Amino acid sequence: MNITSEEFFKRQTTLSEIGNEGQQLLQKAKVLVIGCGGLGSPIAIYLATSGVGTLHLVDFDTVSVSNLHRQVFFKTEDVKKSKAEILASEVKKRAPFTNVSFTDKAVTKNTVLDLISNFDVIVDGTDSLSIKYLINDACVLLKKPLIYGSLYKFDGYVATFNYQNEDGSFSCNLRDAFPKIATDIPNCEEAGTLNPIVGIIALLQVNEVLKLITKTGILLVNQLLIYNALENSQFKMKLRKNDSIHIEEIFKNSDYLETYCETQDASLLISASEFLKIETKNSTEVVSVLNHTDALIPFKVHQKIPYRTFNAEDFNPDYDKKYVVICKKGITSYDVTLKLKEKFPQLTIFSLVNGIDNY
Amino acid sequence: MNITSEEFFKRQTTLSEIGNEGQQLLQKAKVLVIGCGGLGSPIAIYLATSGVGTLHLVDFDTVSVSNLHRQVFFKTEDVKKSKAEILASEVKKRAPFTNVSFTDKAVTKNTVLDLISNFDVIVDGTDSLSIKYLINDACVLLKKPLIYGSLYKFDGYVATFNYQNEDGSFSCNLRDAFPKIATDIPNCEEAGTLNPIVGIIALLQVNEVLKLITKTGILLVNQLLIYNALENSQFKMKLRKNDSIHIEEIFKNSDYLETYCETQDASLLISASEFLKIETKNSTEVVSVLNHTDALIPFKVHQKIPYRTFNAEDFNPDYDKKYVVICKKGITSYDVTLKLKEKFPQLTIFSLVNGIDNY
């Protein structure tokens, strides 16, 4: 079939904000998408079908079954195949005016500068905090605009970082919001999410790229937009340049390797199977620290102390009991266990490993 | 490959707001998606990969080239094929736990009640004002919740209509915001749009469906959410029940046929080709009513009177001239032509048909 770009992009060029001029800017643009998962896959497809002329996709990973609920451009038959490769082939099937290529290797400190140097706009669709900083810092060093997106459960974050103003200065970047890579964030396991917020954040990133390239609308610069899918609430945090941050030095001195969860002290932990053996004993005292006191718990609970109001000072220890503290994921229960052990060192107390979720 | 639902939905069931219980509610749910275009296609795919158990897709139309920039689950090879059929096959390729079927016929007053009666939730992805009212009214009659979405250029609207409250009453519906089908909306031609806002509205609709079925979060009831993609601004209009509206009667008395553009008086119009013949003559006076006075115009303009500030009282007519009023689409220029002709009946004045866009 003979498909003309006039016909393909008719519904865009009819917009006075875009026109043929805007369409040509898109055609000439070179965009790099790093990460081809929940964010990266719609980003790549929507950018290509918008008419971005050159697109390069990067992801080291292969498709897994638990990706499919939110990475909707992969099909069941794609499981175990390269994400970047499959996504590039999906782009080809629907975007005849886009030149698409891919890299199926991880981005590292050694490769990042070379990788981004040939592109006009960098889009971050990765799911690793340290790689997000690596990309941010590299964009600052090479003066590239970065379209940032990320999420946790129902909260999605979006921003356009390091955009060059007319006076030559650059807008805020990730380190103006979060100066250092937070280590020790309590929950390192994948938190889970529903697919709409992932798609919404991806499309807000696409929207930034199109606005930036076609010089239309107002970019999300010097701010961080947060969208919450449970309440449809939008929050915009205004940012300010932090002059005490020297990214060139940081880049030189960092290795950008993953940081890991705090390791929990094994002597304060009880596994689900061990707990099963003692849970019905009279000497066992189960303490729930769930905030929702009416949550269904699959075993008997003797005390409910919502974490929100927990205070070690108020606790009356019974030294004849063996305490097991439980919560959903084993994070807040561990925290309570630590505090009680600190205050009452003679107490026999354990946190249920990985919480009710793993019971 | 053996794909289990546990593995497929792992990242959803891990959320305490969803869990296995929420996943089962999704599996049992029957959702009808009417319209399989820019809104309907991501809606169908994201709902299916979220685990909605039964999905029925409706669209009478076939894929055209100018759909492809925003209807991203269709590929170039799908042009001229049935949208509903292709979309159903795309669902099957990625959602092993969804039972999907389709209808490739238009929804009419005669078929709508039968169509929606078997479903728990109705999603409107259509692009016709009168069909949107038809679906709304049918949902009210059959007491079905309706997830509404629509858009114009960069503005997208979303709401959950006719949701049954615990006391048995129903939340607001489309007619509480817009009591009657607006006839005569100035611009009936397709206005054009960029693909991210289309996808964002679709995903906000998906988000409503998932919240509704799993009883999670806060629904967009008794309000209309408007998202503007150019400024990333969100506006929520609170609605109130309008007791003077009797939908049963309206349904009985309406035919829900498309309303058309106001017809412009041909004696006040000049076509692009006629205009070409006279545009360089001394007697021709070209008046631009574009609001952007620095917009590029592909021919000589003698006067610029931004439509925003136009007032027929301020106009000094020169009866020796032949006036041609121009704008982008021929809508505001026609309006100005009408007003000037009314005030100065002897004036020779024309509006350029379909505006600069068609020149």
Added chain:
Amino acid sequence: MEIQLLFFGITTDIVGVNKMKYTLKEGATVGNLKKLLIAKYSALKNINDFAIAINEEYVKDTTIITKNDIVAIIPPVSGG
């Protein structure tokens, strides 16, 4: 008194901006405002089919507008 007007959908095109300051007589109703807007922008002649919100709340023609109110003009849209 001064109020703020917001425009959505097709009304943004008709008026040419998506917001503006607007001066109105004390005690004016939504109905009065509609008439004034039609007089100024005749392409808004269908404004009676549009929704009007004051401070994000749907209002009727009889509602009285007060100083600094944010009045939104919300037409139906039909794209999909």
Added chain:
Amino acid sequence: MEIQLLFFGITTDIVGVNKMKYTLKEGATVGNLKKLLIAKYSALKNINDFAIAINEEYVKDTTIITKNDIVAIIPPVSGG
């Protein structure tokens, strides 16, 4: 004085809600508030790596909080 706290990302899980009223001494700074929150919710111990916004504006630890301020606790997120 009373202020409003908003929580985002992981902090919603730690605290169990996404907003709450909170009472604070007059003249308290963002730094003071952080310490109080860590004392109450020890899992917020990384709060120094989080962004704090008052009335939607990023602030430093030395900023003084005033009555009715809306203070948002914004942790980094890493999902993609």
